[in-house]
Amino acid sequence: MINKHYQIDIDDMLFNIAVYRWEVDDFVFIDFNKSAEKTENVSRAHLIGKKLLSIFPAVKEFGLYDVLLRVYKSGKSEELDSSLYEDKHIYGWRKNSISKLSNGDVMAIYEDLSKIKELELSNIRFQEQLETAQKLAHLGSWEWDIPNNIFIWSDEVFRIFGEVPQNFQVNMQLLLQYIPKNERKLVNKTITEAIKNKSTYEIVHQIIRKDKSIAYVKEIGNAYYNNQDEAIRMIGTIHDITELKLHDIAEQEQINKLKHFQEALLAWSKVDYQDLSLTIKSACEISARTMYVGRVSIWLYNEDKSSLNCLNLFELDTNSHSNSLILKDSEYPHYFESLKQGNPLIINKAQSDIRTSDFTKDYLKPLSITSMLDVPIMSNGKAIGIVCNEHLKTDRNWDHHEVEFSNAMARSISLALEIEKRQESEEKFRLIAENSLMGIFIYQQRYVYFNDAYTQMTGYTLNDLKDKEVWDIVKEPMKEKVRIAAQGRLQGKKFSQHYDDVNILTKSGEYKTFRVMTQTIHLSGGYAGLGTMIDITDIKKTKKKLNILAQAVEQTDDLIRIVELDGNISYVNDSFIAHTGYINHELIGKNSKILKSGKHTQSFYEELWQTLLSGNVFKCRFINRKKDKTLYYEEATITPILDEKQVIQNFVVTGKDITEKIALETELKIRASTDELTGLYNRHKGNDILNIEIERSNRYGGVFSILFFDIDHFKRVNDTYGHDVGDRVLEAISQLVKLHTRKSDAIIRWGGEEFIILLLNLNQAQVISFAEKLRKTIEIHSFNTVEDITISIGISSFKQGDTKETLIKRADTALYKAKDTGRNRVITSE
Structure with missing residues (x-):
């Protein structure tokens, strides 16, 4: 029974209060x-007189029960x-x-700290995610207290520098x-000027890590000032771009870039041209003025011939030069197909x-x-670009003299581009x-x-190696191969251009791996060997790491795929193939719509x-949707992959089935709202249904009633026949009630043996009639073992302003x- 004294006092208090009394056990x-x-989302009437452990069974584990007992x-x-x-x-x-x-x-006054705790946990998770993101992206943040000359580095900055995080002050x-x-x-100059000019600075430079390895970083910073216009702090980021550079260099690109650089190096050491850009500009101007052409431009193919890049465009009317234009094969297919023949296009x-319809x-x-x-620029029998002459306003019939002149200009451009083959200038070689x-x-x-x-x-100087043969610092088994090649070049022998990965003993006593290319050149009236090399020690290590990463991607249970900007799939791992039932070639190049289920909206x-x-x-x-048309749920994360210019290249999708x-969550949701024995709505769900219907009826003037009934002498049934x-x-x-109610009604x-039926849109006479039919149905029903089962019913109809409590109270009073x-x-409260 409710203690009225407590109720008057404690209901006015904003904090939570519960009062308990010890009875027996x-x-x-x-x-x-x-x-x-x-x-707690529970009514006082439901609790009063009930045992604490029957209502809140976890209070012992929670610790409250023991405290109550001690107090x-x-x-x-x-x-x-x-x-x-x-x-x-x-x-x-x-x-x-x-x-x-x-x-x-015993009285308990308590606070609900759930939202505060959730916020604390959310903040902790956010900080952990931020630190993880920085670590994965190799991106650290820093702050510089300028007056006190103190840097605050994030953990990732320390890691980028090869140091233990927060181990010392910087x-x-x-x-x-x-x-x-x-x-x-x-x-230092870049930072100083940024502070002076109140501008953001951005610089790429090298750092020497604690282990003496070299790393490349991209650093961005911005200064903040006080009221006296004095710089007081600078905040910025530092990004380790070493792996990005190495990852972008595939094995074949290394070979090609090395060859191209070597060819350009040797060319510029032998020609008379002082400025290639000026040479190309002059060629455009000479062509335009000699042939009276409105526009002349020079273009070069990219590596796979999928685009043409404009080196220079001269317009005669305005006497102006421009560049940076790009033509793509995908946008102008007819034009590119015509150029593939390697012959002049006379249009x-x-x-x-x-041919120009695109x-x-x-x-x-x-x-x-x-x-x-358009005439091709040829090199070694292959087209590497074009000289494009564009006449304006009137049609023009090009004659063979004009074609030959333009061919001559193309040959001069080719000559300028292949300058290494005809120039022996040692000074220019040293400059490069x-x-x-x-x-x-x-x-x-x-x-x-x-x-x-x-x-x-x-680590060597020229003086260190003045008495050494070139192969003396090469590690076996490559030493003999290097000796034979070196001696052959000094005799004027020609070898096919290729690279060798050579282990060389450095001055520090450490062996490093270098990718070396050499060729025979003329020097001072004799033969010599010219070599270029790059340190690939770290590349080898990175390649090994990438192989490990590739194996991890293939062996993981996660569903991984790479999708291009047009939505087409360019990669899937084995788990994705096994899970969806497709085979590799059925997915690669296909649009992601192949997986579409139709269950998602356009928005x-x-x-x-x-x-x-x-x-x-x-x-x-x-x-x-899988290949066999069955649906599956996937928890997915889609990450844009950016290049060094922060342009999106493609997307990586990682997911789990x-x-x-989802099926378990659905089942749990059903269980949370359903009575396990009868399959009817449970009390928790019933409260929600009643509250919603009361709110709707209060707002829109709806009509509904509730039947509150329980089974007469049900305790006698349990005591006599057992709980089963x-x-x-x-x-x-429950089944009888279901058979006699509509889909719109809620049971x-x-x-225990108490039930509520919510009846919509029936007047009082109809409700009473329904209740009587239900009562008689149960009265005459044969329950096998048990005889004479009856029910008592209390009816309450909704009135404007009713709450759930007032509505149920009237029905409860009628029931009793x-x-x-x-x-x-059947008794009605009206």
Whole structure:
């Protein structure tokens, strides 16, 4: 029974209060204020007189039960600080203060700390995710207290520098010690000018890690100023781009770039041209003025001939030069197909010719280009670019003299581009070599030259090796091969161009791996060997790591795929293939729509692409379709992959099949709202249904009633026949009620043998008629073992302003009146 004294006092209090009384073997609820009712989502009427452990079974594990017992026995107040309570209905953090009252009851005043704890846990997870993201991206953040000259580095900055995180304090002088001497002045100057100009600085430079290895970093910083316009702090980031550079260099690209660089190096050492850019500009101008052509441009193919890049465009009318234009095969297929023949394109009527039809509308007509003469720039029998002559306003018939002149200009461009084959200028060679990041050396009987990069890589000076043969510092088994090749070059022998990976003993006594290319050259009236080399020690290590990573991707259970910007799939791992039932060639090159289930809205995909094309990660739950048409749920993360210019290249999708998890969640959701024995709505769900219907009816003026009924003398059934038989009776009555109600009605097992039926849109007479039919149906029903089962029913119809409590209270009163007047009857509260 409710203690009215407590109720008057504690209901006015904003914090949660519960009052307990010790009876025999457990605490019993004596009072429970409104604030606590709201917090625990339970009514006071449901609790009063009930045992604590029957309502909140986890209070012992929570620790509250033991504290209540101690306070009850000792009379001394205690606190139970910030503990987690969890049972199948309630989950939350509570802080309790427990005191014994003068009448012997025990009162608990407590706070719900769930939201605070969730926020704390969310902050912890966010910080962990931020640190993980920095570590994965090799991106660290820093702050510089300028007046005190103190740097605050994130853990990842320490790792980038090869140091143990937070192991020491950093200042500007210490920071500069990590930067190679030849770059310190530039870095310091860049930072100083940024502070002076109040601008953001961005610089790429090298650092020397603790283990003496070299790393490349991209550093960005911005200064902040006080009211006196003095710089007081600088905040920025530092990004380790070493792996990005190495990862971008595939094995074949290494060979090609090395060959191209060597060819360009040798060319520029032998020709008379002083400035290639000026040579190309002059060629365009000469062609335009000699042939009276409105526009002349020079273009070079990219490596796979999928695009043409403009080196220079000269316009005669404005006497102006421009560049940086790009033509792509995918946009102009007819034009590129015509160029593949390697012959001049003589196009007299450009605006109607099929070969130029791809860009007639958007390019030729707006610029009044009427005729074109494009001749190939050839090198070693292959087209490497074109000289493009564009005549304006009137059609032009190109004659063979003009074609030959343009061919001559193309040959001069080819000559300029192949300058290494005809130039022996040692001074120009040194200028290029000393600014090269590659090691370059020349040998005859001994080393006669090597550049600073060679010295940095090996530690040797020319004087250190003056008495050494070139193969003396090479490790077996390559030493003999190097000796034979070196001696052959000194005799003028020619070898096919290829590279060798050579282990060389450095001055420090450490062996490093270098990728070396050599060729025979003429020097001082004789033969010599010219070599170029790059340090691939770290590349070898990185390649090994990449192989390990590739194996990990293939062996993981996660579903991994790479999707291009057009939505086409370019890679899937074995797990994805095994899971979806497709084979590799059925997916590669196909659009991701092949997995589409039709279960997602258009707005879902719009949000997905908007997020990804903004460069952000998108996380979602996909409902996808396997090859056999079955659906599966996938917890997926889609990450845009950016290049060094922060341009999206493609997307990596990693996911897990959570179909079983979704099924379990659905089952748990059903169980949470359903009574296990009868399959009817349980009391928790029933409360939600009643609250929703009351709110709707209060707002829109709806009509509904509730029937509150229980089984007469049900305790006698359990005592006489046992609880198993009692359960069968409850199941049978539930089925009878289901058969006699509509789909729009809601049936709730309120507790024990008590049930509530919610009837929509029936007047009072119809409700009473329904109740009587239900009562008679159960009265005459045969329950096998048990005889004479009847029910008593109380009816309450909704009134404007009703709450769930008032509505149920009226029905409950009518129900007890039905019992008091003989049972097996229907009583209405109206």
